[in-house]
Amino acid sequence: TACSSKYVLSQMHPMWQGPLAVPGGDRQSPIDIVVRKSVFDSELKPLVTDYDPDTCQQIWNNGYSFLVEYDDTTDKSTLKGGPLQDKFRLCQFHFHWGESNAWGSEHTVDRRLFPAELHLVHWNSDKYSLFEEAVMEDNGLAVIGVFLKVGKRHEGLQKLVDALPTIRHKDSVVEFTRFDPACLLPTNTDDYWTYHGSLTTPPLTESVSWIVMKQHIEVSHDQLAVFRSLLFTSAEEEVQKSMVNNFRVQQPLRGRTVRSSFT
Ligand SMILES: O=C1NC(=O)[C@@H](c2ccccc2)S1
C-alpha cells in the first residue's frame, strides 16, 4: 500500500536528520515531553482501536526501518476516540531503535530516552480517500507512539522477530499475515500525551496528531538485538550497514502545548 512506500524512502540514511528548516516548520516531531508542562485535558477520551488481523499483508525493509503493512482499502482496522474527531485507518506500523539500549526512541519523556519506539500510522478516512492525500493535510494522520523497554520477552512480538532475518536487506519483502497489532499496545491505553506534530521522516509534513502512550511495553534484549541485525543496505551493495539509530533528533516545541489524558 502507498502508506509506506514512497514517503519513507527518500533520503533514508542512518544519520539522516533532514533539512534543518522545514517550510513553516513550527510543529515538527519528535519532541521532548516535559511532563510537568503538559496540560491535563478532561475532554480527552480513551483510545478506541479496532484492528482486524486479517488485514495484515506484508513485512518489508524499506532501507530505514521495517514496516508491517495493512490493507487500508476499507475501514477494517481503525483508530478513533482519544483526541481524534474522525475515524482513522491503520496503514502500517514500524519501529525506531538505537545501536545500544541506551537510546533509540524518537520522543523522550523529561529527556529520558528509551531503547526503541513503536509507531502505528493511521490516516483520516472520514476526510480523505488515500494516505497520499491525508499525509499533506493538517488533520490527516494519527500516529500512536509506544516506548519499548528491555525486560521480559514479548510473546506477541516474536512472530515478527522471526520474520526479520528474511528481510535483512533494503527492499526485501515477505508475506506476513494474521498479526494483531493490538498485542503491541500497553495494557493501559487510557493514559497518553497528545500534541500536533509532523512526520519524522521526509516529507516531514505537519499533518500528524501524535498520541504517545504513557505506559511502555517490554521486549527482551535478544528480541531487540534482532532489530539491529537488519541492514540499511541492499543485497547488491558492497559495504553492508547495520540498521541502527534510525531516529530523528528532537525538534523545538515552538510554543505548542502537550496535553495529557491523565493527571
Ligand atoms: O511516525 C513516523 N515515523 C516515520 O517513519 C514517518 C513516516 C513517514 C511516512 C509514512 C509513515 C511514517 S512519521
Ligand SMILES: [Zn+2]
Ligand atoms: Zn516512525
